[in-house]
Amino acid sequence: MKLKLIASILAASTLSFSTLASTDFVGEARQENQQQAQHNQVRESGFKASENELKAIKAQLLAKRDRLQADNDKLAETFSQNEDTLARLEEQLRLETGSLGEVFGVVRQNAKELQNELDNSVTGADAQSFNAEMEAIIAATTLPSMPQLTALWQAMVEQIEASDKIATTSVAFIDGEGKKTQVEALRLGAIGLVGEQGYLAWNGARQEAAAYKSQPENGPTMSALAAVKQGEVANVILDPSRGVMLEQLALAPSLSDRLQAGGVVGKIILGLLAVGLIIALVRGVSLLVARQKIVAQLKNPTQPGDNPLGRILGVYDKEQNRSVEALELRLLEAVVDEQASLERGLSMLKLLAALAPMLGLLGTVTGMIETFQVITQFGNGDPKVMAGGISMALVTTVLGLISAMPLLLAHNILSSQAENIRNILEKQGIGLVAEQAERACLVKQDAPSMVESAA
Numbered sequence: 499m500k501l502k503l504i505a506s507i508l509a510a511s512t513l514s515f516s517t518l519a520s521t522d523f524v525g526e527a528r529q530e531n532q533q534q535a536q537h538n539q540v541r542e543s544g545f546k547a548s549e550n551e552l553k554a555i556k557a558q559l560l561a562k563r564d565r566l567q568a569d570n571d572k573l574a575e576t577f578s579q580n581e582d583t584l585a586r587l588e589e590q591l592r593l594e595t596g597s598l599g600e601v602f603g604v605v606r607q608n609a610k611e612l613q614n615e616l617d618n619s620v621t622g623a624d625a626q627s628f629n630a631e632m633e634a635i636i637a638a639t640t641l642p643s644m645p646q647l648t649a650l651w652q653a654m655v656e657q658i659e660a661s662d663k664i665a666t667t668s669v670a671f672i673d674g675e676g677k678k679t680q681v682e683a684l685r686l687g688a689i690g691l692v693g694e695q696g697y698l699a700w701n702g703a704r705q706e707a708a709a710y711k712s713q714p715e716n717g718p719t720m721s722a723l724a725a726v727k728q729g730e731v732a733n734v735i736l737d738p739s740r741g742v743m744l745e746q747l748a749l750a751p752s753l754s755d756r757l758q759a760g761g762v763v764g765k766i767i768l769g770l771l772a773v774g775l776i777i778a779l780v781r782g783v784s785l786l787v788a789r790q791k792i793v794a795q796l797k798n799p800t801q802p803g804d805n806p807l808g809r810i811l812g813v814y815d816k817e818q819n820r821s822v823e824a825l826e827l828r829l830l831e832a833v834v835d836e837q838a839s840l841e842r843g844l845s846m847l848k849l850l851a852a853l854a855p856m857l858g859l860l861g862t863v864t865g866m867i868e869t870f871q872v873i874t875q876f877g878n879g880d881p882k883v884m885a886g887g888i889s890m891a892l893v894t895t896v897l898g899l900i901s902a903m904p905l906l907l908a909h910n911i912l913s914s915q916a917e918n919i920r921n922i923l924e925k926q927g928i929g930l931v932a933e934q935a936e937r938a939c940l941v942k943q944d945a946p947s948m949v950e951s952a953a
Contacts, residue, residue, distance in 0.1 A: 605642050609635040609650055615657070620691045620700045620740070623683070623707075624667040625660035628653035661688040664727050670706040671698070678706065684720050684727065689740055694720050697737065697744055712747045757897075759889035763861035764897050767854055771901035774850040777843045778908035785840065785915040792922060806836040810923055833923045840916040844909060851905035858898015865891025 613632045616622060631649035635642055642650075664686055671681040671693065683693045691698040696713035718734050726732050737743050757764060791805035802811040810832050869887030 602641050605647065605650065606636060606638075612650070612653060612657075616653075617702045618740075619657070619688050619702065620685055621657060621660045621688050622702045622705065623669050623685055623691065623700065624665060625656060625685075626653075627656060657688065660685075663687060664723070666727070667691075669698070669700075672706055672708040674709075682720065683707065684723050686723075686734075686736070689736055689738065690744075692718050692720055692723060697741075699741060699744070710744045710747070712744075712750070714744070714747065756889075756893055760861065760893040760897055761864075761890050763857055763864060763894045764890070767857050767861070767894065767897045767901050770850050770854055770857070771897075771905070774847055774854075774901070774905040774908070777847050777850075778905070778912060781843045781847070781912050782908070782915075785912060785919065788840065789915065789919060792919060806840070806919060806923055809836065810927055830927065833920065833927050836923055837916070837920045840919055841913075844912055844916065847905060847909045847912070851902050851909055854901035854905065855898040858895045858901075861894020861898070862891040865889070865894065 609632050613629075613636060616626050616629060616632065619626075628649050631646060632653060635646050635650060638646070664684060667683055667685050668680050669683050669691065670678050671683075672678055681693055683691045683698060685691055691700055691707055693707070693709070695709040696717045696719055697710050698707040699710055700707050714735050714737075716735065723732075723734065726734060757768070760767070788806055795802070795805055795811070799811060802809070865887045867887075868890065872887060
C-alpha cells in the first residue's frame with residue numbers, strides 16, 4: 499500500500515512538475531539519492547563490522563568464563579580435599595599429643611606465677627638466674643622443650659634454696675635526695691632486705707632499693723643482724739607480708755596528723771583544754787599553798803599570818819570585844835570572803851569541762867556535713883574521698899571527751915580541796931564564837947557574886 503501511494507504521488511508530481519522538466523531538479527534529486535544510498539551502504543558496512551567485533555568479544559568472554567568455571571571447580575575440589583586432610587591431621591595431632599596440651603597449659607601457668615614472684619621478690623637482688631627462660635616459656639606458642647622444662651624446675655629450686663639463707667648482697671640504694679649508690683645489704687631469705695637504715699623496699703622492675711618511710715620500733719639493721727648471720731639465735735622483727743605491713747606502717751597517721759584532721763574545731767577544743775589545765779594548775783598550787791599555811795597556822799594560832807585562817811583569827815582579834823551575835827556575823831563574813839577567794843576560777847573550769855564535749859559534737863556534725871557534700875559531688879565509690887570529713891567528725895568527738903574528763907576531774911578535786919579548807923575555816927570560826935560565848939556566860943555568872951560581896 500505504501501509503495502502504491504508513493505508511486506501515485508510520484509506520478510502526480512511528474513504530471514504537476516512536467517512543466518519544469520527543463521529545469522535540473524530531477525538531476526539533483528537523483529544525485530542526492532545516490533549519495534544517500536552510498537552513505538547507507540557505509541553505515542551498513544560499519545554496523546556489520548561492529549556486529550562481528552561484538553560476536554568475537556562475546557566468544558572470548560564465554561571462553562574465559564568456561565576456563566574460570568573450570569578453575570573454580572578444580573579449586574573447590576582441592577579445598578574440599580584439603581579440609582578433609584586437615585581434619586584427619588588435626589585428629590591425628592589430638593590423638594598423638596594426648597595430655598601434652600594440658601601439660602603446656604600447666605607449664606605456662608606455673609611459669610607466669612613464678613615470673614610474678616620473681617618480679618616482686620627480694621631474691622631478685624642476687625638469686626634470679628632464669629628470668630629469660632621464664633619469659634620464653636610464657637611467650638611460647640608451642641609445647642615447651644626439655645631445656646625449658648629443666649629451666650623452670652631449676653628456677654623453682656633456686657628460689658627454695660634462696661628462701662632459707664641470710665646472704666650479703668650489693669644493691670643500688672636510692673637515698674632521700676634521689677641519689678643512687680651501691681650499698682651492702684642483708685637478704686633475709688625471700689622476706690626482705692635489711693640495710694643500715696633498716697628494712698629496704700625492693701623495686702624488682704628497676705633493680706633498686708629505698709628505705710621505708712617508717713621503720714618498726716627496734717627493727718633490725720645490718721649491724722644488728724651480723725650475729726644472726728654467724729648462726730647465733732636472736733629475736734628479729736620480721737614482716738611476713740614481705741613489705742605490705744611496712745608500707746601500711748608508713749601510712750599510719752601520727753598524733754600530729756590526727757590533731758590536724760580535727761580542723762578548726764579540734765584546735766579550739768585543744769585551746770580550751772590548755773586554758774582549763776592552766777587554771778587547774780594555778781588553782782591547785784594556790785589551794786595547796788593555802789592548805790600548808792593553814793596547817794602551820796593551826797600549830798601557832800596566837801600569831802595570825804597571811805593565810806585564810808590567819809585572816810579569820812585577825813578578824814576575831816579585832817572584833818572580840820563585840821557581842822557574840824556581832825562576832826559571829828563578822829566571822830561568817832570573813833569565811834564567805836575566803837570561800838570566794840578559794841573557789842575563784844572553779845566555775846570557769848566547770849564551764850570549760852561542759853563546753854568541750856559540746857564542741858566535739860559540733861565538730862562531729864560539721865564533719866558529717868562535709869562528708870555528705872563530698873558524696874554529693876564525687877559519689878561514694880572511693881572511701882578515701884570521704885576520709886577527711888569522717889576523720890574530722892571522729893577526732894573532734896574524741897578530743898571533746900578527752901578534754902572534758904581531765905577538766906571534770908580537776909574541778910572535782912579542786913572543789914573538794916576548797917570545801918575542806920572552808921570547813922576548817924568554819925570550824926575554827928565556830929570555835930572562836932563558842933569561846934566568846936563561854937566568856938560572856940562567865941562574866942554574867944561572876945557579876946551577881948561580885949555585887950553580893952560588895953554588899
